[in-house]
Amino acid sequence: MMRYITVVISLEDYIRSNNDQQMQRGISDPREVWINDTLVATQEAIQYINLLDDESVVGVAQFRGDADQLATIEDEIPEIISCTVTGGETWLAYMHYEPTNVEKTLLKRIDTEAISIDWPMRETTDGLEVTLFGENTALQQLIAGFPDEIDITLERAGEYQLNIGDPVGQLTDRQKEILQIALAAGYYDIPRRVTQRDLATELGLSRGTIGNHLRRAEAKIIRSIIV
Template identity: 70%
Template structure:
């Protein structure tokens, strides 16, 4: 995304997987397994995170065609990637930020105030302000730093 002069531009790409990648995606589709998007292209190939039941994952790995060189990096409890800044917010912060977005707090011009949010959520304006500032600080620091 590129921001210039207040306008936002988005670029989309269309990717056609090769025959082996297609075979892998089809194999994943037949199992009770999901991909934690996005996948990553690395110097060594494609890196992806799969999650699902142990038995389904074992069956998937056993069924991978020999033409695909697969390395199992690690297994364990599924933990979503922390690349999403919203994942760093507490449940309460997420709730208040979502309410603020829905009410137009982040629109230009603002569609609501902290006072209105406080009334709608049954909280003090100070509590709303503090939750929003802490959430905003976490998000900004995770994106900029």
Template identity: 40%
Template sequence: MRYAKCIIIPDDAGLHPVDRRIANRPDVSRELLHNVNLLADESIVTIYQFSGDRGTLESILEESPMVHKYQLSGVDDAIHAYMHVEADDRLVSLLSMLKKFEFIFDTPMEFMRRGGLRVTVIGDVQSFQEAIPDVPDGIRLKLLKTGSYEPATDRLFSQLTDRQQEILQTAVDMGYYDVPRAVTHDDIGDELGCTGGTVGGHLRKIESTLLSQIVP
């Protein structure tokens, strides 16, 4: 079993008109896409994770004629949204391609700061090669790496935002989690160009996210 880690890059701000409206609002951030399914009528159901202003997000979903229904829930700073939206040709084509070649998304998928969606697709080598010509117009794929699929570590790490991954990787590399501890929050902040307080806040959120997935 193989995986391909890549970034899906739409020519505009999002993969779907509703996604684009949210992407264009500075007070709401798309963080993770926990699931996306193409239904028999070619409508789409998704589970997003957002951060930012809940009222703005509700207004967008209420006003969009393409949203059939939605539900929001939140814990701390995260807003989780279940959405059932009307079909969009480009996204339908992308999901149909994945179904045709029997690919599986390893979730969650992470939204990048510049608008792409970082995904891990599981399948076989031949299918990856055959699928490239079927990528729909208006979407580019940037391949990051391929390899044998091992789910546990990548799944946990992918739940962190791009910035959180950078801070955690730097903390580990500099020896923050060594015994005895080799560096302080301020040392890591100096390396990353931010304050020690910012580093400490991010590490607490990172540890909360990862430990809640490990401890039963």
């Protein structure tokens, strides 16, 4: 039987310590992003993050606020390798960045056990709220294996019920990884910033393999929405 746990990770540990006044996280609301003392955007949810083989991270988060201004963090913050944003009242930011040590430890621990993340993650005033699901033994081993410096609070636990209508839940881990890398790299921008050949070179795969993964992932998402 599949089980789930919802944990809260202290934001003091999770958020990057940054003394540079160019960019700050909100003091009263940790979801806020400030640049040069101006509130630029507020994070609604973290839709996906993944640790790559080079130990950098690709992530997708939903925001509201000034998308164009947030995209400038690519030039302002050395740890941000790239940042691409969409438009609209609420929009997505696709980021490729160097993680904090705590974030890297968290993602490595999750990858070690046979468990999955129930997206999205959300930041609250208490910390980063994450729901994980898998076999009970794997969940117990995950919690026991976290180092003492990561402050994790167990909020709730129970039997996990898969939401079949969730398109992300229908993708394999590899499909999600390649799809998110493609998003972060600008494959779905208009015009496209990278090609399937570029993605294949970055991931060390053939162009045909990349195309196959993307088509299968796109088909699952479209069917879940249209059918």
